Amino acid sequence: MTPLARILTARIAADGPMSLADYMAECLLHPRHGYYATRDPLGVAGDFTTAPEISQMFGELLGLCLAQAWIDQARPARFVLAEIGPGRGTLMADILRAIRAVPAMADAADVHLIEASPALRARQRQTLGDGVTWHDHIATLPDAPLFLVANEFFDALPIRQFTRHGAGWRERQIGLEDGTLRFGLGPETAFPLLAARIMGTAPGEIVETCPAAGPIAAEIATRIARRGGAALIVDYGGWRSLGDTFQAVKAHTPVDPLAEPGEADLTAHVDFEALATAMTGAGAAVTGMTTQGRFLERLGITARAQALARGMEGAALAAHVAAHRRLTHPAEMGEVFKVIACHPIGCPAPAGLDPAGPDPAP
Structure with missing residues (x-):
């Protein structure tokens, strides 16, 4: 388990599931353990090339x-x-x-x-x-x-991710299962900002914001x-x-x-x-x-x-x-x-x- 994984696991255990946006922000920009805070990620010796x-x-x-x-x-x-x-x-x-x-x-x-x-x-x-x-x-x-x-x-x-569910949406979240980080879905909610996407999506489809x-x-x-x-x-x-x-x-x-x-x-x-x-x-x-x-x-x-x-x-x-x-x-x-x-x-x-x-x- 990485140092940041221990921090996130403790946070979720105390406060409940976090949004994908919060997870990404911590993983990329945490001041001590974030991906971009700790390395040059580019090139053959890194992780990707632009x-x-x-x-x-x-x-x-x-x-x-x-x-x-x-x-x-x-x-x-x-x-x-x-x-x-x-x-x-x-x-x-x-x-x-x-x-x-x-x-x-x-x-x-x-x-x-x-x-x-x-x-x-x-x-x-x-x-x-x-x-x-x-x-x-x-x-x-x-x-x-x-x-x-x-x-x-x-x-x-x-980003945040939302799965179409009936006439509303369920947000994809990061929670815990047996102490391990796992994806899950929050409760169905209307999410007014996504109202216009109802007509163009089918149940089960994912929209990202x-x-x-x-x-x-x-x-x-x-x-x-x-x-x-x-x-x-x-x-x-x-x-x-x-x-x-x-x-x-x-x-x-x-x-x-x-x-x-x-x-x-x-x-x-x-x-x-x-x-x-x-x-x-x-x-x-x-x-x-x-x-x-x-x-x-x-x-x-x-x-x-x-x-x-x-x-x-x-x-x-x-x-x-x-x-x-x-x-x-x-x-x-x-x-x-x-x-x-x-x-x-x-x-x-x-x-x-x-x-x-x-x-x-x-």
Whole structure:
């Protein structure tokens, strides 16, 4: 039993079952035993690999996408260039390298990172140096035009799960069975926030909600609607939550999410409809939802891959070709990962996304 498992077991024994959201928050962010508080989880030696760690092409193209949005909005003389959930800082490093090719843009950028993990902040400082300001919350960013990226951030926010039961819902909870953590269901309740989902679900089906996602998306959108800018949100998920997507990964392998609290990464698919609703409700425009593969192809990833491949051979060339495939192919990250963008109403949509609106939900 992990140290955090003992803490959670004692808490449940004293207070009763906890929601999945509370369980995820403790497992990921407990100050002493939480997953993100205690390690760098990325890379071959870690538990998972994100797109920026696969190839520099990903960050470069996102950087040029933001650059075009900056140009389209009359090149603000000072702006906040921010990333929320910035991992090792690799994506921001690639973005900065790309925008240095755009006259005056890099000089106009103030770099800010929203990161709760002390371990990852230290790694980001190694990657980016000291010319960065760190924040615990997006609310403390400066009041300025905001150009922001969020790659695989929203999937790690704690979720609640509800199982359709008759005309109501039963919340999935974590309880104890013979002293061991087990899933269970709470009593049937109406849950007014889920009233609109009754018509589109059948008894026994699961709907997930993410209480923290809407307020964060709304904060991003409010700033962009008021001061200008753009946000690119890249994550895995779909247009509307349906089904159990809660998962745990350790050493790049799926594991039981209750087996070793604090020792595995916990995530769930992102409900892009909920994000879009929060952002449009805050007064911004939303463009997407587009698959990652289509988005990167529209931005020119194949041409960039061909340019980088010149002079490569052997294992380096094979790894480069594999990275391009992993980012774009439907059987890899190209289909399950989606992209939406937030921008001011009346401004051109960021490049690579369909200005007509979301792609059809899968």
